[in-house]
Amino acid sequence: MSRSEKDSLLPHSNAPFGQPEYDRRIAKTRAAMSAAGLDLLFVTDPSNQAWLTGYDGWSFYVHQGVLLGHEGAPIWWGRHMDSIGANRTCWMGSEHVRGYADNYVQSTERHPMQDLAQQICAMGFETARIGVEMENYYYSAKAHAVLTHELPKARVVDATAMVNWQRLVKSDDEIDFIRKAARISDKIMETALNKAAPGVRKNDLVADIYHSGISGVDDLWGDYPALVPLTPSGLDATAAHLTWDGAQMRDGEATFFELSGCYRRYHAPLCRTIFLGRPLQEMLDAEQAQLEGIAAGLDAARAGNRTCDIANAFANVLQKHGIHREGRCGYPVGLSYPPDWGERTASIRSEDQTLLQPGMVFHFMPALWMDSWGLETTETILITDDGPAKALCTIERKLFVKS
Numbered sequence: 314m315s316r317s318e319k320d321s322l323l324p325h326s327n328a329p330f331g332q333p334e335y336d337r338r339i340a341k342t343r344a345a346m347s348a349a350g351l352d353l354l355f356v357t358d359p360s361n362q363a364w365l366t367g368y369d370g371w372s373f374y375v376h377q378g379v380l381l382g383h384e385g386a387p388i389w390w391g392r393h394m395d396s397i398g399a400n401r402t403c404w405m406g407s408e409h410v411r412g413y414a415d416n417y418v419q420s421t422e423r424h425p426m427q428d429l430a431q432q433i434c435a436m437g438f439e440t441a442r443i444g445v446e447m448e449n450y451y452y453s454a455k456a457h458a459v460l461t462h463e464l465p466k467a468r469v470v471d472a473t474a475m476v477n478w479q480r481l482v483k484s485d486d487e488i489d490f491i492r493k494a495a496r497i498s499d500k501i502m503e504t505a506l507n508k509a510a511p512g513v514r515k516n517d518l519v520a521d522i523y524h525s526g527i528s529g530v531d532d533l534w535g536d537y538p539a540l541v542p543l544t545p546s547g548l549d550a551t552a553a554h555l556t557w558d559g560a561q562m563r564d565g566e567a568t569f570f571e572l573s574g575c576y577r578r579y580h581a582p583l584c585r586t587i588f589l590g591r592p593l594q595e596m597l598d599a600e601q602a603q604l605e606g607i608a609a610g611l612d613a614a615r616a617g618n619r620t621c622d623i624a625n626a627f628a629n630v631l632q633k634h635g636i637h638r639e640g641r642c643g644y645p646v647g648l649s650y651p652p653d654w655g656e657r658t659a660s661i662r663s664e665d666q667t668l669l670q671p672g673m674v675f676h677f678m679p680a681l682w683m684d685s686w687g688l689e690t691t692e693t694i695l696i697t698d699d700g701p702a703k704a705l706c707t708i709e710r711k712l713f714v715k716s
Contacts, residue, residue, distance in 0.1 A: 482671075610623045
């Protein structure tokens with residue numbers, strides 16, 4: 314390898330991690346590709362792009378992705394104007410960044426996948442077995458149809474979540490970033506709980522939440538989270554995913570805050586609930602059951618156990634208290650882009666058999682949505698080498714009451 318080739322493999326100064334970390338990620342992905350019989354992998358999930366290359370830009374509304382073969386550095390491919398950003402954020406040299414012309418963007422006459430197919434053929438993969446992420450927010454049905462049409466000799470197969478699964482066990486460097494995000498999460502939640510009061514307009518409160526998260530903590534600057542603040546009150550809090558409006562907060566209502574700090578695209582989601590006034594006894598009883606269940610779930614979240622063990626430990630406590638709850642209660646988190654901070658692999662639910670390993674990070678999300686109120690108390694948890702999982706945020710675990 315020539316000196317220029319070696320230089321091209323040195324991490325860019327803006328890349329968040331050093332070369333050994335990217336080498337580790339690429340080696341894991343290539344092993345998965347070999348097991349699946351893939352010659353080439355094309356990833357469009359911006360989280361997977363960033364994980365492999367460091368690319369960081371708000372350009373995932375147009376077609377872009379990363380090509381990874383079994384040799385050499387990956388290639389970032391996207392809109393020409395965004396290739397400038399790739400050269401600023403990716404660890405690879407400029408020869409590993411490809412940009413297509415702007416007349417491909419939202420055109421009715423041509424499609425960016427035509428350019429990608431030309432790139433793939435030029436790389437020698439015209440007849441290759443190529444993996445794509447078919448179940449993905451960022452890879453459209455039209456994109457797949459055009460790509461397969463333009464590569465008639467290739468075999469294009471589904472490789473959904475192949476990279477996502479390689480991300481499940483975090484490196485020490487990644488855990489450090491998540492811990493930093495957790496510090497920001499604590500600050501955001503303190504802001505939400507302190508500012509919440511009768512008469513406060515919800516949009517003004519969310520503005521304070523955003524300011525708190527983006528300003529960060531000490532020298533840790535805040536990035537935009539992959540999910541907007543979820544802050545429903547009263548009957549709105551019986552639904553899981555409502556955002557905010559301009560109404561004033563009122564006495565006699567519970568509001569849950571589902572928030573996350575974000576540091577260099579890494580998240581540490583955290584939920585807490587506040588009641589303005591005097592809570593109903595049924596909510597106080599549910600709080601105790603929920604807290605007991607969370608403690609049981611954390612104790613079950615040990616290396617060597619399975620994700621279903623966490624879910625079942627929590628569910629058994631709820632059942633003892635006569636509370637019925639359906640649905641999963643957690644998922645892996647780490648590096649993410651909108652519209653979701655989950656990694657879309659394992660789930661904390663009764664049928665999931667994923668083996669827990671040290672370095673895994675989950676949003677343990679055992680929320681309760683009842684007929685007239687919602688109660689969210691959650692933690693970002695780290696699976697440790699021994700013992701129960703560790704909660705990374707420090708906000709007291711309880712229903713907050715403000716008279």
